[in-house]
Every structure is written in structure tokens, then in C-alpha cells.
Amino acid sequence: MSRKPARIRTGLPAWILSLPLVWMLLFLVAPFAIAAKISLSRSALAQPPYEPSFDWSAGVADWMERATQFSFDAYAGLFADTIYLDAYLSSLRIAALSTLCALLIAYPFALSIAHAKGVLRPVLFVLAVAPFWTSFLIRVYAWIGILKDEGLLNHALIWLGLIEEPLQIFATDIAIVIGIVYSYLPFMILPIYVALEKQDAALLEAAADLGASPWRAFVQVTLPLSLPGVLAGCLLVFIPAVGEFVIPDLLGGSDTLMVGRTMWVEFFDNRDWPAASAAAILLLLVLLVPLRIYDRLQTAEERT
């Protein structure tokens, strides 16, 4: 059967195979080019609310002339107003803190699932990631009733006599962190569990035979081998959390600054499209490094 593949034989005609590529260029690549272009425009009281806007029927010369009207006003605006800088910094801080908390909860949880025997293991695993399938919005909403000043958590704590006055958690950054950890926990559990589950039991036995304590075996064998899963989980939580809109909007306070929410307000309430586009492009640039690492992890995963 060691036949040399003389030519690639595929079951689909080339035009069908190229459909996803065409679709991706049109709807996943072109939009960013347009967003970049609009971020260089000026805000205007027009429909659409920016200029210069390019007319598709206009000639190249006309386009060139209009391109000279490009401005960096929107970007300058982002840096002139400290609101944006604060929003980026606080988004990164909240996302990093949430990622750390999610990791601290998910790791022992995933490790315990991986330790379960027989049919219990897949059952526990399915139960751990099942909440991902229920509506994100609903899961965030569930926490409003719990965290509010007159909410269930404060009721319970006062009833237990642990506190006298209701805790102010709702509308703070802590509420946002809780919301992010809760919503994104399955994304952290999944890669860590996969990394732990495929580890060879013989490695731990060998460590034990050589006299390592269970703790030492964990630190020197299990933990290092699970690090790719940990990294993947952290990126799957961190990258989307930085631009999160729903959680800061519903659980955060009116003064909460997260860049996803700031962009939303700029776009829908202030109708400043160039500013919103510039904020989106800048966020994309900020996320380029974690995205690149994530992409390399995916490619490495493919090869195994």
C-alpha cells in the first residue's frame, strides 16, 4: 500500500473548495479593512455618519483625492481623552484577574474530573462543560439576582448572621470578575482536562517508584505536562474577556470602564463611528500578541 500520491485527488471541484475562502475574505477580512478605513475618517453629521465616504462609481483619481482627507483625528481623540486609556488598562486588568481566578478554580476541578474512574469521568466532564450550551445572557442575568444589594447572597449572609449591612458587590469590578469567571469557566476547564486526561499513568507510577511524594510527582510531572492546556485555557478566557460587553454592562456600575462597553456607547449612543472603529482597531492590535500565541498553539495541536 505504499503508493506514492502522484497527484492530490479530492472529491470536490475547485470552485466549491474555494467557496469558504471567498466567504472568509468577504465577511471576515474585508470588514476589518473597512473598519480601518473608517477609523481614518472624520465624524460627520451625515448618513453614514463619517467622511470622506467613497462612492463605488467614482474613479480612481477621485478616490486618491478623497484619500488625502484621511485623518488620524479619531486616534488622536483616543489618546487625548484619558477615558479610552483608562478603559483599555482596566479591561486588561479585569481580564487578567478573571483569567487567574478562572484558572485557580478550573485546575483542581479538571484534575479531580480526570481522576474519576470509569464511566463517571465522561459524565462529570459533560456536566462541567454543559453550562456553556445554555444562553450566555441568561447565565449573566442569573447573577444580577444573586449579587444585588437586596439580592440572594446578601439575604443569605445576613440570615446567617455573618454580616449586618448588605455587601456592595453589584455594580463593582468584583461583580464583573465573578461574571467573567462564571461565564468562561467551561473554556478553561476543557483544554486543561484534555491535557490532563491524555497523560500516561505510567509516568506517575515511575515517579512514585523513584521515591517522589504525590505532591512532588504532581509538581514535577503532572503540572509541567498540562501547561499547554493551561495556556490554551488562559487565552480562551483572556482574549474575549478584554472586549467583553454584556458582563460589564449588566453587572458593572455606570462608571465601569471596559473598552467593549465604551465602544458600544460610542457607536450606538454617540454615533461616533470613526471613534468606535479606531477603538476596535486599537483593541485588535492590543490582542494581536495573545492571538498569535493562540494561533501557534492551534497549529501545534493540529500536528499531533
Add this chain to the structure above:
Amino acid sequence: MKRGLTPAHVTFLAFGFAFLYVPIALLILFSFNDSRLVTVWGGFSTRWYASLWSNAQLVASLRASLIVAVTSAAIATALGTIAAYALARFGRFSGRSVFSAILYAPLVLPEVITGLSLLLLFVAFGVERGLTTVIVAHASIGMCFVAVVVYPRLAGMDRSLEEAAMDLGATPLRTFLSVTLPLAAPAIASGFLLAMTISLDDLVIASFTSGPGSTTLPMRIYSQVRLGVTPEVNAISTLMILFVAVCLLLGVLITRRAAPDRTA
């Protein structure tokens, strides 16, 4: 991995599952609360469920959401499967890493970025916004998820089956349709379900790309939630959770029946 649970493991599991499920359980419990105050128990009642059906806006948005979810998931499944097939069968074609980077990025990219730039695209081309634009947006995101789910199945498939079919005289297309596709069917089905779930759940991208009169269910729920916590929202949420739970259970049963020989 050495198997067997110690008391420490059981504690971690109990804590983890409590964290994951207590909020959902409380949400369901308070949908049966007779009191309008969501956090004080006032007796058992199903009246909030009854009031849902008379809410015409809600029913209309449910209909819009279902249309968008099914249509976009169908497009996403077709495109995502072809993309996965191209990745799995063409080894290292030039531009492969760029292709896969574009395919993987939307899985983690904040939705505000994707939503905003898709809207700008539609505006730049003068496309009227409505259900169609939401379908296109959801299909674009969904195809990435489908490709990620289907790719490992196609890449791990025994190529000799395809070769045998072609040696027996089947055309490449026939081989694809009657050997490759059926073998990848479970992965394609779960890709479809995933794309549909993501579409049904999406608030941010739908808010950017929909037009007047094309409000989806999450958009409707969101506008109600912003007005405060109400038992009606708890009731809708409970029904949605029930729907997802039934689908998940069916999915698990079907995959167990369809693939008893699957190696773990």
C-alpha cells in the same frame, strides 16, 4: 493519570459543580415565585409562564431567532465542512497558516470587534440591514466553529477507505459524498448544533447587524433585563434552559447510538 477520587478531589468537584449550577438552579426556582420581587419567596405559581404567551413581541423575536439560527447554521455547516476538508486534505498548501489563522481568530475575537466591522461592511456596500444580514454574520462566525469541530474527524479518518472506493471505480465526487461525508457525519451534526446554539445565544453581533423589525430573542431579553430583574425573564430563561437540556440529552443519546465503536 492515576484514577480514583480522594476526599480532596470530591471537595473540589462539589465546589466546582455548586459554583456552576447553583445560580442556574436559583434562576429556575424564582421563575415559580408568586411574588413580583425576584429575591423574596412568595409562594409557588406558574403565572409568569402564562403571561409569556400573551407577549406578542417576545413570540415574534423567538420566531426571528429560530429562522436566523437554522438558516445560518445550515450555511455555516456547509462552508465549515468544506473548509475543514480543504485543511485536512491539502497538507501544506501555500497560505495555509493564514487560512487557518483567519478561521481560528473569530472563535476568540471579542464580538464587539466582529459585529462592528461587519456592520461597517454592510453600510459601505449599501446593504439594507435585516434578518438576512444577521444570517450572513452568524454564518461567518458559525463556519469557523464548524470547521474546528469537523477538522479533527476528517484529519484522523482512515484514508484507505477513500482510496478503496476510488480503486473500485467511484468518481472523486461520489467518494466524497458516499464515503467521506457519512464517516464525518457525527462531527458535522455536532458542528451544526454548535453553530445553531451560538446563533441563538448571540446578542452583540445581532445588535450590530440587525435592522428595524428584525429583533432576535437575546436582543428582546436584553432590553427587558436592562429594565430590571423580572419573574417573566426568569420564566423565559427556564424554558430556554429546559430546551437546551433536552437537546443536549438527545445529542448524547444519538452519538452513543451512532458511534458505539468510537475509540476514546
